[in-house]
Amino acid sequence: MTSLASVVNRVGPTLxxxxxxxxGNGQRNVADVVIAEAGSHGTYGSALRAGLMHVNAGDLVLAVAATTVDDAVELVTESASCSAAAVLLKPPLARRAAVRKAATEAEIGLIEVHAKTSWAQLVWLLRTVLDAIADEREAVDAPEAGSADLFRLADAAASVVDAPVTIEDTNSRVLAYSARQDLTDPARVSTIMGxxxxxxxLARFRSRGVFRELSTGKQTIFVPAQQDGTLPRLxxxxxxxxxLLGSMWAVVDGPVSEERAAAFADAAPVxxxxxxxxxxxxxxxxxxTAELVAGLLDGTASPRRAMAELGMTAAAHRVIAVDTGGKHPDDHPRAEGLRLALLERVGKRIGAHAHGCTLGGVLYLVVPAERADWSELRQVLAKESAAAKRTFRAAAGTRRPVAELSQSRAEADEALGLLRAELVEGPVISFDEAWTALTLHRVATATxxxxxxxxxxxxxxxxQDRTGKTAYVDTLYAWLRHPGDPRAxxxxxxxxxxxxxxxxxxLLEQCDVDLDDPDVRLALLTQLVSMRWS
Structure with missing residues (x-):
């Protein structure tokens, strides 16, 4: 069973x-994808009645030919009468008030398609997604299957351009490469190996403006041979x-004909x-995975299930709360991407798999304590903080078994609160290290x-400080903190x-207080701590 909400989420906000x-509509099962083309038939209703267009229960109806608000409203109404799951429209029709009203009243989904999306590509993608999420296990296993498809595509592209090919993501990571290796250089070998x-x-290609050109609308980019022996690239x-989802790189022996370059570019949409x-x-x-980790952190997930599905051992783990400067996962379009990248880098640097989830704008990392002690983690997080362009704070809970990770999370949250309030120096601290500040803060909160x-x-x-612009309270606090040491x-x-x-x-002239009495000093210090730490 595939719900409309699931399909929209799987395809993602890009499209x-x-x-x-x-x-309730979000849970309606999606059956298939159909293209609605009224064309010369006049209206969608007449096309349906004449049998020229077929819409069944659960279909996603693609409004390929809709050009006016009236067209869109009619298609929404007719599709709803057939119990379709949703109508897909391009802007600006999808957001017109009359169209939204018609969809709301008819209780049918209304989905906006990115303006530059090809309808043919979208049909293929939607049907692929429907197949991929027929059951959850297939969806989970799909990345490996997708990798096999990409390797076959790399081979096909290599045949088209008559050169070895790699398919890479936007971070220059190799997703697939062709089996053909007849033309290669050290850069290609190290790229595939690593x-x-x-x-x-990467630096040499960047200096030549390659990645700047990738972000433009160019269909192909030719990079001549370089002095270090790196062969030309198409x-x-x-x-x-x-x-931009990624790029294809072909190692060529020189300039490529327009025909071959165009054929190579034609493989990109596929x-x-x-x-x-x-x-x-x-x-x-x-x-x-994130939902399961979140369940561990709030104590609602089964530790045994988590260890089985996440590949975690029964050994102690540590929860790290990372504030990357946002207040909510949607505070910035790239915020979630930044957190995911941080999760990947931390895991890579400590040489162990780190699990994570984002709750309330805070990234929580769960790392195996046996694979990375706190001093090593502190160095990794400090480097990430120094490299971050936004405010970055990280606090770690104590080592805990999987069943007690909710306690480690609570400790990390408490220590992170001290960093946010600037009650301790940051940007990275552990619950153990912050025990004095935590003690004072807890006492202050209670009192x-x-x-x-x-x-x-x-x-x-x-x-007196408020009216006379004096500093008696601060003076008394410093004097009590350094008994017998006025210089300090x-x-x-x-x-x-x-x-x-x-x-x-x-100060002593203003109030009658015996500072020689140790109980008086302790009581005053308790009050002053409460003022400063609560």
């Missing part, structure tokens, strides 16, 4: 956006709906469909709600020790 998804373009080769961007299918399947697997600040002479000093207290306040002594004399 599809749900404009109207009535309650499954990505090496950094030095590069074809892979796009769908205006988004590869694009497979890349989208691969991404949709990978996203489904990632979502399922603040007990009304302790209303007791004793402290309120007199606070009022003065350094903390950045004043001269004589100024500190003068303030203390004036």
């Amino acid at each position: 599809l956006h749900a404009v109207v998804l009535p309650e 499954r990505r373009i090496p950094d030095d080769v 590069i074809v961007p892979i796009r769908m709906g205006g988004e 590869v694009a469909v497979h890349l989208l299918r691969r991404r949709a399947s990978a996203d489904a697997h990632r979502r399922a 603040a709600g007990a009304g302790v600040l209303d007791l004793g002479p402290l309120d007199v000093l606070r009022e 207290a003065a350094r903390e306040l950045r004043i001269h020790p004589n100024t500190l002594r003068y303030r203390m004399r004036k």
